[in-house]
Amino acid sequence: MRERYFDNAATTPVDPRVLEEMLPYFADDFGNSESIHSFGQKAHAAVEQARERVATLLGAEDPSQVVFTSGSTESCNWVIRLFESGSISPFEHSAVREPALAKGFTVLENESWNLSEPSPRGRGQGEGLLAVMSVNNETGAILHPPESSSRLLCDATQALGKIPVHLADFTAFSAHKLYGPKGIGGLCLLEPVDEPSQRGGQQEFGLRAGTLNVPGIVGFGAACAIAEQEMEADYTTALELRQTVVKSLEPLSDWQANDGPNQSPFILSLSFAGVEGESLVIDLDAKGFATSAGAACSSRSTEPSHVLVALRLEESLRRGTVRISFGRFNTPESAADLGLNLLLSVQKLRTMR
Numbered sequence: 001m002r003e004r005y006f007d008n009a010a011t012t013p014v015d016p017r018v019l020e021e022m023l024p025y026f027a028d029d030f031g032n033s034e035s036i037h038s039f040g041q042k043a044h045a046a047v048e049q050a051r052e053r054v055a056t057l058l059g060a061e062d063p064s065q066v067v068f069t070s071g072s073t074e075s076c077n078w079v080i081r082l083f084e085s086g087s088i089s090p091f092e093h094s095a096v097r098e099p100a101l102a103k104g105f106t107v108l109e110n111e112s113w114n115l116s117e118p119s120p121r122g123r124g125q126g127e128g129l130l131a132v133m134s135v136n137n138e139t140g141a142i143l144h145p146p147e148s149s150s151r152l153l154c155d156a157t158q159a160l161g162k163i164p165v166h167l168a169d170f171t172a173f174s175a176h177k178l179y180g181p182k183g184i185g186g187l188c189l190l191e192p193v194d195e196p197s198q199r200g201g202q203q204e205f206g207l208r209a210g211t212l213n214v215p216g217i218v219g220f221g222a223a224c225a226i227a228e229q230e231m232e233a234d235y236t237t238a239l240e241l242r243q244t245v246v247k248s249l250e251p252l253s254d255w256q257a258n259d260g261p262n263q264s265p266f267i268l269s270l271s272f273a274g275v276e277g278e279s280l281v282i283d284l285d286a287k288g289f290a291t292s293a294g295a296a297c298s299s300r301s302t303e304p305s306h307v308l309v310a311l312r313l314e315e316s317l318r319r320g321t322v323r324i325s326f327g328r329f330n331t332p333e334s335a336a337d338l339g340l341n342l343l344l345s346v347q348k349l350r351t352m353r
Contacts, residue, residue, distance in 0.1 A: 001288070002329035002330075003329055003330055003331045003333075004288050004289050004290065004330075004334050004337075004338070005290045005329070005330070005335040006289060006290055006291050006324045006326065006327075006330065006334075006338060007041075007275075007290045007291055007292050007294060007325055007329035008177075008266065008325040008326060008330075009137055009158060009177070009323060009325035010269050010292060010325070011176045011177070011182065011291070012088070012176060012177060012178065012179045012180075012327050012328070013179065013181065013329060014181055014219070015179035015222075015223060015328070017222065017226060017326070018179055018180055018181070018219045018222045018223050018226070018338075019157050019219070021218055021219065021221075021311075022105070022181065022215045022218050022219040022222070023215075025043065025046065025214045025215040025334075026215050027216050028299075029041070029042055029043060029046070029214075030043075031043040031211065031214075032211055032212075033046075033047045033142075033211075034151075034201075034202075034203060034211070034212075034282070034318060035213045035327055036291040037237040040069055040271075042179040043212075043214045046214060046217070046218050046221075046232050047212060047214060047217050047218075048063070049221060050217045050220055050221025051063045051064075051066050051068070052221075053220075053222070053224045053225045054066050054186060054220060054221060054224045054270070055188075055220035056224070056225075056228060057160065057161065057165075057224040057225075057227055057228050058165055058167060058171065058173075058188055059164070059167060060159065060167065060188050064205065065188050065189050065190060066186050066187075066188050066190075067186055067187050067188075067189060067199060067204045067207050067208055067302070068185070068186045068208070068212065068213075068217055068220075069184075069185050069186055069187055069199075069208060070183055070184065070185060070213075070312075071174040071175075071176070071182075071184065071185035072093075072155060072157040072172040072173055072174040072185050074137055074185070074197065075170075075172035075173070075186065075187035076093075076095045076096045076131075076153065076155055076172050077095065077312060078187065079129065079153045079170045079172070079187070079198040080096070080099045080100055080103060080105075080129065080131070080153070081099070081195070082129075082193060082194075082195055082268060083103075083127075083128060084103070084127075085104075085105070085128045085131040085149075086103070086105040086106070086128045086129030086130060086131065086150065087105055087106040087107070087108050087128070087129075087131070087150070087180040088098065088100045088105055088106070088107055088108065088130070088131040088132070089107075089108055089131065089132045089133065089143060089145075090107050090108060090109070090141065090306070090307075090310035091133065091136050091138075091141070091306075091307050091310055092131055092132075092133055092155065092157055093133060093137050093157070095155070096133070096153070096155055096240055097132045097306070100131060103252070105129075105131075106342040107267070108146075111266065115283075119210075126320065128149035128150040128151070129150055129151050129152075129153055130145060130148045130149045130151070130152050130153070130342065131152075131153040131154075131155070132144070132145040132146075132152065132154060132274075132346075133155040133156075133157075133158075134154055134155065134156040134157075134159035134163075134165060135156075135157075135158035135159045135162070135264045135266075135267070136158070136203060136267075136307060137157065137158050137164065138267070138269055138305060138307045138308070138323060139258045139259075139267065139269040139271065139307065139311070140158070140259075140263055140264040140265070140266060140267030140268065140325075141259075141260050141262065141263060142163070142260075142262040142263060142264055142265075144262075145168075149286060151191075152168035152169050153168060153169070153170045153171075153172070154166070154167070154168035154170070154171045154172070154209050155172050155176050156171050156172060156173045156206065157172065157173055157177055157212065158177060158266070159173075159263065159264070160173040160177070160178060160224075160227075161177070161178030161179075161223065161224065161227035161231060161234075162178070162227075162231065162234065162264060162266050163231075163237075164233070164263055167188060167190060168190070169190050169191060169208070170187060170189060170190075171187070171259040172185070172186075172187050172188075172189040173185055173186055173187075173188075175209060175216065175219065175220035175223055177225050178227050179223050179225070179226070179327075179328060180216075180219045180220045180222070180223030180224075181215070181216045181219040181220070182219050182220070183213065183216055184213055184217055185218035185220070185345075186220075186271075190245040190279065193207065193346065196208060196212065196216065199306075208345070212237060230328075234328055235265065235266075237326070237328070237330075238265040238266045238327075239265040239299065240332065240335075241265075241326045241330055241332065242265045242268050242326060244332060244335040244336050244339060245268060245324060245335050245339040245342070246268070246339075247339070247341065248336065248338075248339025248340055249270070249343055251338060252343060252347075254270070254272065254273040254274060255270060255271060255272040255273065255320075255346070256270070256271050256317065257264070257269065257270055258270070258271060258308075258311065258313070258321070266325055266327070267323065268323070268324040268326070269321060269322075269323050269324070270321065270322050270324065270342075271308075271313060271317035271318065271320050271321040272317070272321075272322075272346050273316045273317055273320055274316070274320065274349075274350045274353060275320045275346055275350060276319055276320060276349070277293035277319060277320055277321045277322050278293050279349055280293075280320070280322050280342070280345055280346065280349065281293050281322060283345040283348070283349065284322075284338070284341060284342065286343055287341050287345075289337075289338050291322050291323065291325045291338075292293055292322070292323050292325075293322055293323065295322065304318055304319075305321070305328070308321060316341070322342075
């Protein structure tokens with residue numbers, strides 16, 4: 001049941017209104033968007049309408065600044081390949097962290113990223129790249145880049161459709177985090193780039209060759225149009241659900257919420273001493289609740305989360321961390337049930353030590 005799914009930072013269910021707009025492009029309106037006949041032109045028009053919808057939600061001045069990709073991972077890897085040097089925050093998603101480290105980029109020291117206020121930035125003029133995500137995928141902390149002359153890459157995956165996005169020189173995003181389909185996303189470019197993501201055709205202004213995923217792009221556009229209208233209501237709902245879960249845990253001792261004053265309400269990171277995060281996730285799953293112990297892309301890794309290490313969380317709390325992420329289809333009743341069952345699971349698992 002969607003109302004008991006609390007792993008929306010990993011992926012969101014497709015909104016039925018999004019699916020409704022996508023369906024014709026799997027069947028009757030199946031044309032290749034690059035073809036010049038009427039079938040192709042209908043698909044092309046749908047792609048351009050979606051591009052306008054995405055650009056509107058982003059706050060981009062020109063829809064042509066939006067290039068569709070398979071998602072944030074491809075977008076971030078593409079930008080990092082463009083630079084020979086750079087630096088990243090210590091909290092970046094592996095889609096940024098791994099390719100950046102492979103190129104020898106510097107990981108910046110842990111500062112109070114979630115406590116800082118945004119400083120006015122013009123376009124970066126330096127040769128290097130600075131990567132700082134908008135919202136951390138594990139804790140929900142809203143990050144602001146330090147002053148720098150480097151060009152800025154912003155991974156806005158957990159921000160788009162949830163909080164206002166401040167466009168960087170390069171801004172990456174994915175549809176499936178805001179009730180759109182998987183396998184489609186994009187990159188907003190405030191300046192032209194010389195190297196395409198992939199070669200072999202003139203699609204996407206010659207920057208990303210390959211036949212376009214028209215149903216996915218249409219779905220992405222629909223998701224952005226809905227978010228444009230409902231973002232404020234979704235934010236308020238997430239804040240209320242979050243408060244409900246936290247209040248349910250007040251009888252417990254030896255736990256903490258890994259929060260900061262600049263916080264997205266959609267992600268709640270909780271650490272409990274004396275339990276294993278994975279055990280909590282499994283126990284809650286048996287009760288019908290979907291949560292996670294961290295990023296889905298790292299769920300099979302035995303290494304400690306680099307985000308929690310950067311926060312200097314002590315090991316006992318780090319090991320007992322779960323991530324709850326709220327979405328449009330959760331209800332106050334399901335959040336109250338989750339809070340109660342989480343409390344009971346922690347109590348039970350602590351007695352089994």
